[in-house]
Amino acid sequence: MSNNMKNIEFEKPSFSEWQDAAIKALKGKPFESLLTKTSEGITLEPLYTQESLVAKLGEELDKQVATIRSLQNRQVFRVAQQVYADTSEAFFAQLDDSLARGNEIVTVDSRVNFEWTEEEVAQLATYFSEYSFKITVKSAKDPLLAVFDNIAADKRKVVNGFIVSQNPITLADFPNVRTYVADTIVYHNEGANAVQELAYALATAAKYAEQEESFEAFSKKFYVSFAVDTQFFTEIAKLRAFKVLWKAFSSAYGITENVKIPTVVETSLRSFSKLDVYVNLLRAANEALSGLIGGADVFTVHPHDALTKPTEQSVRIARNVSLVLKEETNVLKITDPAGGSYFIESLTADFVKKAWALFLEIEAAGGMDAYTASGKLAAELEVSYQARLKATQTRKQSLIGTNIYANPADDLVHETNPLFAEIKRIAVPFEQLRADMTAANVKTGILALGSLKSSKPRADFVSGFLNTMGLVPEKSEPVTTVEEALAWLNATDAKYVVIAASDDHTKALVPAILTGKPADVMIDVAGKFTDEEEAWLANGLNGFIFAGQNIIEKLNSVFASMKEVQR
Incomplete structure (x- = not known):
């Protein structure tokens, strides 16, 4: 029998056969419901096959894979842990500790809580001869830049690192310090999608290329500097796509050999939340893995409490995320781990095509500076940002612990790290409204009608909906009569109540409940009732709560109405 098992071969189904089976499983829903539209305007298929990839890319597939692999640096994913400290003494103590425990690159933002005096700058200079660095400065007049004056002339050629600044910094006698950066993180933090980030990187490169002989x-x-967000496969494809785009970009300048450009990457903070902050750790780990697979050369993992005030513990955890991934996943033993994946290769090609088209559009408009001055860039970013907000507020995009599976007992920390205060985070509207509702001590309730079995699904949905604002609604036992419902409404402290029931129970009992409800209790109904909506609203119903609704718009409206009633 075992021999027979070894000889059995299963017939490989065709795509059309799989599609037929999928349509059958959808039970009446169209096959197109399995397609997903990304924020970049790319349609994701439910299944990718070797045949579909070859049909899409043909000979370009081999060129794409070969380009990515030839432009991958051998020494990849060096750990660049940022140091946070309130005093210079603590700064250097933490820097020494991080370098001893696996940090590979001195990573400093000049905006610290102490002054960069001659003594501190001279002390920092001693590290630059031994370690690579990544420093962020505000301008050419930043006091941190004095560090280079403290490096002996005979050591300057061995100093290597990256300077992040809005405009390039001019350094003499430091041939291995990179000062031209396509910093796409500033656009990422304004809401940019992957295609926009890639196109802006190329446009910035074109701008700086014209300034050199x-x-x-x-x-x-x-x-180039990227932030990687929580969209795992998107971010892998983004980092890979840049290498293909860079090859095309350098070829346009007549360069035939491979010119490797460092990719300096960090975890995104635009999806971080001050709510349920340990989820930020999960986000960062997910993002770091995508950066590792995508081929990042230098990587910074932001601590899970980076939005408020990082601690020694959170910094250590963040550093260990990189170390565990780097040392224990074995991903670095493979040049291009994602190479050959039908889905990722297809997505990479889509990003290349769309980003190159946008880059050409920017160049046709006069280049990056002219495009920015025209207002087109800001307008694009605003559209992307608003789409991201809407997706989060309607739960098309999950933000665990914030817009779904929220912990109402979680305390919202109001302290803000000034380094990251300006980032357009999608969690901000939830944090702001939650803080307002908590301060106002809003009392809410859920009135269950009918049996427990019939009312529980909607009651649970409403509870989760309200939990996003830190609200813990008082829940009634399921009631079956109008009299019981009105008795509970008169006894509860809740001033905002949502009725949760099956469609039949809702239709049967709501009209009479509205007629007899207390005047100071605002009532919503869980579910959509198109035919009854007009009559119920006219009879005193406030509105409805349902899946796909904008949580912020709905609860902002509720909160505003409650404040109006209290006046």
Whole structure:
């Protein structure tokens, strides 16, 4: 029998056969319901096959894979843990500790809580001869830049690192310090999608390339900086797509050999939340893995409490995320771990095509500066940001612990880290409204009609809906008569109540409940009742709660109405 098992071969189903089975499983829903539209305007298929990938890319597939692999640096994913400290003494103590425990790159933002005096700058300079660095400065006048004056002339050629600044910093005698950065993180934090980030990186590169006497001189000073978000496969494809785009970009300048450009990456903070902050740790780990697979050269993991005030413990955990992934996943033993994946190769190609088209549009408009000055760039970012907000507020995009599975007992920390205060985070509207409702001590309730079995699904949905604002509604036992419902409404402290029941029980009891309800209790109904809506609203119903609704708009409206009643 075992021999027979070994000889059995299962017939490989065709795509059309799989599609037929999928349509049958959908039970009347169209096959198109399985398609997903991304924020970049790309339609994701439910299934990718070798045949579909070859049909889409043909000979370009081999070129794409070969390009990505040839432009991958050998020494990848070096750990760049940022140091946070209130005093210079603590700063250098934590820097020493991090370097001893696996940090590989001195990572400093000049906006610290102490002054960069001559003594501190001179002390920092001693590290630059031994370690690579990534420093963020505000301008050419930033006091932190004095660190380079403290490096001996005979050591300057061995100093290597990256300077992040809005405008390039001019350094003499430091050939291995890269000062031209396509910093797409600033656009990412304004809401940019992957295609926009890639196109803006190329447009910025074109701007700086024109400022040097040769492409070689430019490329030795240039690097690109990305933030990776929670969309795992999207971010892998984004990092891979940049290599393909860079090859096309350098070829346009007549460069035939492979010019490797460092990819300096960090975890995104725009999806971080001050609510249920340990979920930020899960987000960061997910993002770090996508950066590792995507081929990041330098990586920074932000601590889970980076939005407020990082602690030594949170910084250590963040650093260990990189170390565990780097040392224990074995991903670095493979040049291009995602290479050959039908889905990721297809997505990579889509990003390349769309980003190159947007890059050409920017160049046709006069380049990055002209495009920015025209207002087109800001308008694009606003559209992307608003779409991201809407997706979160309607729960098309989950933000665990914030817009779904929220912990109402969680305390919202009001302290804000000034380094990250300006980021357009999608959690901010939830945090703001939750803080307002908590301060106002809003009392809510759920009135269950009918049996427990019939009312529980909607009651649970409403409870989760309200939990996003830190509200814990008082729940009634299921009642079956109008008299019982009105008795509960008169006894409860809740001033905002949602009725949760099956369609039949809702239709049967709501009209009479509205007629007899207390005047100071605002009532909503869980579910959509199109035919009854007009009559119920006219009879005193406030509105409805249902799946796909904008949580912020709905509960902002409820909160505003409650404040109006209290006046």
